[in-house]
Amino acid sequence: MTKQVRQLDRVVIRFAGDSGDGMQLTGDRFTSETAQLGNDISTLPNFPAEIRAPAGTLPGVSSFQVAFADYDILTPGDAPNVLVAMNPAALKANLADLPRGADIIVNTDEFTKRNLARVGYDSNPLEDGSLAGYSLHPVPLTSLTVNALAGFDISKKEAERAKNMFALGLLCWLYSRPHESTIQFLRQKFARRPEIAQANIAAFQAGWNFGETTESFAVRYEVKPAQMPPGNYRNITGNMALALGLVAAGVRSKLPVFLGAYPITPASDILHELSKHKKFNVTTMQAEDEIAAVGAALGASYGGALGVTTTSGPGVALKGETISLAVALELPLVVIDVQRAGPSTGMPTKTEQADLNMALFGRHGEAPAVVLAACSPADCFSMALEAARIALTYRTPVILLSDGYIANGSEPWLLPDIADLPDLTVTFATEPNGPDGRFLPYLRDPVTLARPWAVPGTPGLEHRIGGLEKADKTGDISYDPANHDFMVRTRAARIEAIPVPDVTVDDPDGTARVLVLGWGSTYGPIGAACRALRQRGLAVAQAHLRHLNPLPKNLGQVLRAYDRVVIPEMNLGQLAHVIRSRYLVDAISYNQVRGLPFTAAELESMLEEVLKNV
Amino acid sequence: MSETSVGGPGRLTLSAKDFKTDQEVRWCPGCGDYAILATMQSFLPELGIPKERIVFISGIGCSSRFPYYMDTYGVHSIHGRAPAIATGLATTRPDLSIWVVTGDGDALSIGGNHLIHALRRNVNIKILLFNNRIYGLTKGQYSPTSELGKITKSTPVGSADAPFNPVSLALGAEATFVARAIDSDRKQLATVLRAAAEHQGSAFVEIYQNCNIFNDGAFDILKDPSSRDAALIPLEHGRPLTFGRENQSAVVRAPSGFGLTVRPTSEVSPDEIIVHDETIADPAYAFALSRLPQADLSHTPVGVFRRVSRPTYDGLVREQIATAAADVTDREAELAKLLNSGDTWTIL
Numbered sequence: 002m003t004k005q006v007r008q009l010d011r012v013v014i015r016f017a018g019d020s021g022d023g024m025q026l027t028g029d030r031f032t033s034e035t036a037q038l039g040n041d042i043s044t045l046p047n048f049p050a051e052i053r054a055p056a057g058t059l060p061g062v063s064s065f066q067v068a069f070a071d072y073d074i075l076t077p078g079d080a081p082n083v084l085v086a087m088n089p090a091a092l093k094a095n096l097a098d099l100p101r102g103a104d105i106i107v108n109t110d111e112f113t114k115r116n117l118a119r120v121g122y123d124s125n126p127l128e129d130g131s132l133a134g135y136s137l138h139p140v141p142l143t144s145l146t147v148n149a150l151a152g153f154d155i156s157k158k159e160a161e162r163a164k165n166m167f168a169l170g171l172l173c174w175l176y177s178r179p180h181e182s183t184i185q186f187l188r189q190k191f192a193r194r195p196e197i198a199q200a201n202i203a204a205f206q207a208g209w210n211f212g213e214t215t216e217s218f219a220v221r222y223e224v225k226p227a228q229m230p231p232g233n234y235r236n237i238t239g240n241m242a243l244a245l246g247l248v249a250a251g252v253r254s255k256l257p258v259f260l261g262a263y264p265i266t267p268a269s270d271i272l273h274e275l276s277k278h279k280k281f282n283v284t285t286m287q288a289e290d291e292i293a294a295v296g297a298a299l300g301a302s303y304g305g306a307l308g309v310t311t312t313s314g315p316g317v318a319l320k321g322e323t324i325s326l327a328v329a330l331e332l333p334l335v336v337i338d339v340q341r342a343g344p345s346t347g348m349p350t351k352t353e354q355a356d357l358n359m360a361l362f363g364r365h366g367e368a369p370a371v372v373l374a375a376c377s378p379a380d381c382f383s384m385a386l387e388a389a390r391i392a393l394t395y396r397t398p399v400i401l402l403s404d405g406y407i408a409n410g411s412e413p414w415l416l417p418d419i420a421d422l423p424d425l426t427v428t429f430a431t432e433p434n435g436p437d438g439r440f441l442p443y444l445r446d447p448v449t450l451a452r453p454w455a456v457p458g459t460p461g462l463e464h465r466i467g468g469l470e471k472a473d474k475t476g477d478i479s480y481d482p483a484n485h486d487f488m489v490r491t492r493a494a495r496i497e498a499i500p501v502p503d504v505t506v507d508d509p510d511g512t513a514r515v516l517v518l519g520w521g522s523t524y525g526p527i528g529a530a531c532r533a534l535r536q537r538g539l540a541v542a543q544a545h546l547r548h549l550n551p552l553p554k555n556l557g558q559v560l561r562a563y564d565r566v567v568i569p570e571m572n573l574g575q576l577a578h579v580i581r582s583r584y585l586v587d588a589i590s591y592n593q594v595r596g597l598p599f600t601a602a603e604l605e606s607m608l609e610e611v612l613k614n615v
Numbered sequence: 616m617s618e619t620s621v622g623g624p625g626r627l628t629l630s631a632k633d634f635k636t637d638q639e640v641r642w643c644p645g646c647g648d649y650a651i652l653a654t655m656q657s658f659l660p661e662l663g664i665p666k667e668r669i670v671f672i673s674g675i676g677c678s679s680r681f682p683y684y685m686d687t688y689g690v691h692s693i694h695g696r697a698p699a700i701a702t703g704l705a706t707t708r709p710d711l712s713i714w715v716v717t718g719d720g721d722a723l724s725i726g727g728n729h730l731i732h733a734l735r736r737n738v739n740i741k742i743l744l745f746n747n748r749i750y751g752l753t754k755g756q757y758s759p760t761s762e763l764g765k766i767t768k769s770t771p772v773g774s775a776d777a778p779f780n781p782v783s784l785a786l787g788a789e790a791t792f793v794a795r796a797i798d799s800d801r802k803q804l805a806t807v808l809r810a811a812a813e814h815q816g817s818a819f820v821e822i823y824q825n826c827n828i829f830n831d832g833a834f835d836i837l838k839d840p841s842s843r844d845a846a847l848i849p850l851e852h853g854r855p856l857t858f859g860r861e862n863q864s865a866v867v868r869a870p871s872g873f874g875l876t877v878r879p880t881s882e883v884s885p886d887e888i889i890v891h892d893e894t895i896a897d898p899a900y901a902f903a904l905s906r907l908p909q910a911d912l913s914h915t916p917v918g919v920f921r922r923v924s925r926p927t928y929d930g931l932v933r934e935q936i937a938t939a940a941a942d943v944t945d946r947e948a949e950l951a952k953l954l955n956s957g958d959t960w961t962i963l
């Protein structure tokens with residue numbers, strides 16, 4: 002039977018199932034196939050808070066959302082057009098996010114009385130008409146898979162477990178995705194158990210064939226490749242990009258990289274990834290706590306390595322005293338904060354951007370540090386290099402903010418040429434720099450205002466540094482009032498003077514009167530909202546900050562060029578506070594702290610209101 | 616920063632003077648820290664390690680001012696964190712001789728966690744704990760080594776905290792080198808420092824240090840000529856554990872329990888007397904030794920309790936790196952390979 006093929010410009014699919022159903026893997030594979038096809042993509046996983054919540058329950062639902070399109074997209078989509086629900090819990094947990102008319106593919110085998118009761122369904126939603134507004138595709142995924150694998154010498158349980166590959170095969174058929182890389186992937190993943198590999202491949206193919214033959218799918222879809230800049234691409238998550246950026250920083254600086262870290266969600270994956278890259282002279286240390294982690298990183302920096310520590314908000318709180326020490330010692334240190342919802346343990350698997358205040362101000366004394374924020378998964382790579390560049394050049398702690406949304410979300414990344422990456426070569430001090438052959442550890446470079454980096458082992462430069470206030474130039478302990486005043490101001494001034502790129506404004510026809518200013522992971526949703534408004538003929542400008550301290554020098558001028566400035570943040574207005582106090586601009590602060598990224602739709606309607614009133 | 620051995624005797628001729636800085640020493644007159652500093656400055660030249668390869672890292676406290684007075688590399692860091700900072704440095708810089716100077720509050724209170732973890736990892740650092748059984752710098756509060764009932768500014772009717780025995784603690788953390796010395800006995804202190812310097816891995820040295828301002832005379836029983844011989848048990852590898860002016864006391868197995876005890880030498884047969892062996896793998900022996908002191912510090916062993924060999928954390932980590940990096944010739948090409956790994960696609 003030949004099926005009708007329909008063209009779409011954009012599709013959002015959410016794979017949802019029990020934690021044990023392999024939904025993350027299914028989503029990953031679908032994403033990979035989609036990327037091969039040249040669509041632009043954006044993904045967002047949603048992990049259950051518990052490691053092994055009881056099977057079939059609402060807290061045990063794990064999902065993976067992927068958006069793909071024939072144009073460049075900025076977010077994984079506000080709402081899915083397609084939900085794949087592997088059990089009643091997955092249906093129940095996700096239904097509210099679906100617009101009417103969306104496709105729902107359900108695994109009917111799991112809709113047993115017991116499973117329905119477990120999540121509080123009094124009647125079977127597949128039969129009671131409650132899903133009438135949707136396009137429902139009931140598929141007995143488990144039994145079809147088990148039947149398809151009847152000839153394999155594997156247990157029933159193993160056969161059942163391949164149902165996610167059946168679902169993947171079906172979806173690949175439905176959206177005309179290629180499947181070579183999945184077959185190759187399965188061969189590799191189960192290389193040591195060829196029988197399992199074959200069974201999974203067979204399940205995948207059975208799913209594909211099922212689509213081809215069943216009546217329940219009359220139409221097949223295509224999404225044409227997007228126009229993207231030429232080059233080699235790979236799909237990348239923010240955490241992976243941070244790890245690769247740090248490896249690249251080591252290569253480009255020719256320094257050993259030392260990561261001190263203590264496991265914490267959602268930052269642990271950076272530690273896991275970096276620990277695989279020892280061949281690049283990257284040392285990872287899982288320390289006894291966050292304080293030791295940053296201490297060891299600072300000790301490594303003192304010895305001439307690039308010291309890095311990665312954590313989330315609670316860890317940054319513990320590291321504060323050592324970051325202040327790094328401010329006083331004026332040594333390079335990269336601190337990465339993958340933010341999560343707080344306060345306290347908060348919602349560790351949920352996103353938020355409420356650590357900005359802590360990054361900017363969360364230390365004792367006048368302790369200025371550089372603060373940066375990545376705006377998308379792929380941007381994490383560039384920002385890791387930028388953090389290293391500033392830390393190494395200006396001998397200062399740099400706090401780089403990411404968050405759970407971009408840490409686990411992914412997008413295509415145009416792979417850079419190594420030669421185009423910034424040159425991070427450093428020069429260590431080798432000679433005394435003072436009159437009479439003395440070494441002055443706090444005699445500054447006239448341009449960067451950085452002090453010399455004199456690593457132990459350098460003859461003739463023996464010196465002592467520490468957290469006690471130091472006399473200008475000599476670095477000797479000093480309680481002199483005027484010296485302290487001078488040193489405090491110098492530390493502030495040298496950070497403020499670090500050159501950072503001007504902020505650019507996206508204002509296509511130059512007529513906008515309202516500017517939306519963002520930072521961090523809100524880049525995607527804000528951008529998508531602005532585009533939607535422009536498509537409707539409404540002018541709005543977007544500017545996004547990646548440098549939060551020091552701020553771009555042109556920011557004041559940019560802000561004053563607009564009648565209204567709106568600052569959406571996943572906190573209660575932390576950047577807005579800075580902007581208002583620093584530039585005396587009466588910015589509108591728009592906030593949401595639900596542990597979820599903004600949807601483009603909510604920003605669009607909020608901005609529409611603002612536009613009406615200018 | 617290649618893997619080279621640190622020092623080697625006779626390669627350099629430095630003197631104590633070379634290790635002095637131009638900074639005025641600011642401890643109270645009479646403080647035990649002076650004696651330790653002087654011993655360190657006159658002992659270091661023996662090691663033949665060039666000054667630039669020696670690093671002192673300290674926390675916060677009177678004792679932690681030490682690095683300012685040593686003309687080597689030095690970091691006066693923050694309270695309790697010196698072992699962590701030193702671990703990062705030692706892991707990346709095997710060519711350095713790294714010494715941590717800490718106090719009883721610094722090492723055992725705020726920094727207790729870092730201390731035990733540095734010791735269990737067996738990082739190649741030497742940790743000198745100046746134990747004055749008081750918080751000196753903050754002017755006289757009781758510390759984690761102060762005796763139960765101690766009257767101080769913060770415990771006007773006596774402390775209710777049971778103290779740590781630092782040597783027992785270090786042994787519990789399975790430190791590979793554990794020793795005790797006394798500030799005023801420069802010869803014995805130098806002997807212990809020498810052994811610590813030669814040790815591969817973490818060396819933990821507790822140094823009894825008099826704070827003549829806030830806890831004067833805390834160790835007098837071990838110093839006063841009239842009491843010291845009966846109170847001190849000098850540890851010498853391979854020698855029977857007898858002590859006292861006439862060797863009238865001996866260390867033997869306790870008749871009940873698991874430990875050791877002190878008996879009059881005349882009442883035990885010679886083969887009952889424990890012969891000191893620093894190299895016993897099981898820390899239980901050294902631990903039993905560490906439990907001998909009484910509340911008044913009589914029967915305090917001084918010298919090296921334990922000296923065993925175990926791979927160092929930093930050595931193992933560097934080995935992993937060296938193995939992984941062995942066949943990388945072009946790091947940029949390797950990086951390009953890494954970035955391009957996984958599922959990639961090309962847009963023309």
Ligand SMILES: Cc1ncc(C[n+]2csc(CCOP(=O)(O)OP(=O)(O)O)c2C)c(N)n1
Nearest residue numbers: 675676677678694718719720721750751752
């Ligand atoms: C985070 C922090 N808390 C408290 C202090 C105050 N403080 C400085 S030294 C010290 C205790 C030092 O005692 P000890 O380690 O025994 O050193 P000593 O002065 O006796 O040599 C304290 C509590 C500090 N500097 N930093």
Ligand code: SF4
Nearest residue numbers: 643646677751826827
């Ligand atoms: S207070 Fe005590 S420990 Fe501190 S310098 Fe004075 S005597 Fe020494």
Ligand SMILES: [Mg+2]
Nearest residue numbers: 718719747749
């Ligand atoms: Mg003390």
